[in-house]
Amino acid sequence: MSRRSLHTPAPDAAALRARLDRARDAASDAGTDALLIAPGSDLRYLIGQAVGSFERLTALVVPASGAAPALVLPKLEAPGYTDVPTDDLGVDVLTWVDGDDPYALVAGRLGKPGRVAVSDTMAALHVLGLRDAIGSAEQTLAGPVIRELRMRKDAAEIAALRTAGAAIDRVHARMGEWLRPGRTEAEVGADIAAAIVAEGHTEAEFVIVGSGPNGASPHHDVSGRVIENGDVVVIDIGGPIAEGYNSDSTRTYAVGQPRDADVAGTYEVLRRAQRAAVEAVRPGATAQDIDAAARTIIAEAGFGEYFIHRTGHGIGLDVHEEPYIVGGNDLVLEPGMAFSVEPGIYQPGRWGARIEDIVVVTSDGMEPLNNRPHELVVLGS
Structure with a gap:
């Protein structure tokens, strides 16, 4: 009952x-x-x-x-x-x-x-x-x-999102404790979920550990796949803090040196695309402008067909809410709007990568709420 x-x-x-x-x-x-x-x-x-x-x-x-x-x-x-x-x-x-x-x-x-x-x-x-x-x-x-009403966060809401962002950054900073060859995605995910709570969340709302070919599925969860040396691994994690506001951050890791020769070059395209989209965030820009900033770089590098989702989503009391950062959305960005910027490149059967930060529109630009490095982090090397 x-x-x-x-x-x-x-x-x-x-x-x-x-x-x-x-x-x-x-x-x-x-x-x-x-x-x-x-x-x-x-x-x-x-x-x-x-x-x-x-x-x-x-x-x-x-x-x-x-x-x-x-x-x-x-x-x-x-x-x-x-x-x-x-x-x-x-x-x-x-x-x-x-x-x-x-x-x-x-x-x-x-x-x-x-x-x-x-x-x-x-x-x-x-x-x-x-x-x-x-x-x-x-x-x-x-x-x-x-x-x-909810799209435009007030100072208290932004402070809560800032706290949530810092908490999930602390979890990403600890990834080397759990992510290594011989462990299953599910085992790594369980450790991450416990750390999400330990670092200040009330629960782990979601944990994605996409290793090797599983990283090419943007909404993969966890599985019994054993992580191998040379795998590229997508880690997308988040949850609410006590005030109810959510974190959501993705980083991509390599367990040892990547086995595929194209990882470094492809990942650099993604990093440039994500940075360009974040730098485009400002009052007066539109949601579709931010999407285009990332998508153009990825498409011009020949990976357009492998970027298969919108560039971002709003966040607050829900993990996914307005505004949605997607082509065709001409919503004009205003101070207080908070959303993810998370382009990805997914090559079916091989590997995938995504970089995600939460940003808040300010009076003259934006504030990032996630501050972990954006480079491909190689663990165990």
Whole structure:
């Protein structure tokens, strides 16, 4: 009967109240009568924490105007929200028990809306239950509204991301303790996961150890493959710190001298591409400009077909969030936007490489949140 809590140290009440006010304004500007926010990172952003609701509805009802926001939740889940300063936030708490109709409770709070926006990740069970309860109201996604707030990090959020970046850098600095011939990817991954927690994270959200040909799969996990001398190994790792904000950093290593003669030259192309993309980050540039800065160098060197993903993704309370650094995205970068810059070159059946840093757009450029060397690190040589 346990429920995983996304309980983290929350911003102060004034900061949360300001977020709620901005959410109401954003909903109004979008022509939406109310936001219906399910447990998850959006709810954590707005009130400081969230507890999973599963088959029982929990939702923050945020009217664009009129009635105060209301947190609708099962009475049995209420203890998980006792630290939320609802009085200071001006949020009413409406509880229900098994046998009640929570969807009717939400509908009663809304009156007769013409358009409501539901969380992108709200379970279909609840989306359909709310649809039936609110009748003819149009349902849209809340993501386009909330992302406009979450893309622009405030000073406290940037400080948390800075702390997370330094913590994951400390893990990369220790890679020589674990990465050596004769060990499996899974064995190395387990050591890395423990170190991620030891160095200041609450958990290891993901650990990729892609050795040899497995490094050519960008989202490889770990496997029973035994690491061999001469392997190139992609290590992509990250997780949340106590405040809920995430790290995400990739470095590529060689276990002994690389066996393939083309590693040094190809890796240098990647290093130049990543550096060019990072240096292109500034207010006024577009997301697609950053992608193009990396992609052009890789393509001109003849490796364009081996760069098979976007150059980056936003990061914060989620590992992947807006803005996405990809061709076709003409979003203009603004101070406070935080995202990865992570081009890669992947040669199927042979080896792959990726370099990833998190950067934050500043008033006149960018701040890197990862500061480990970008050169190919040769271990055991």
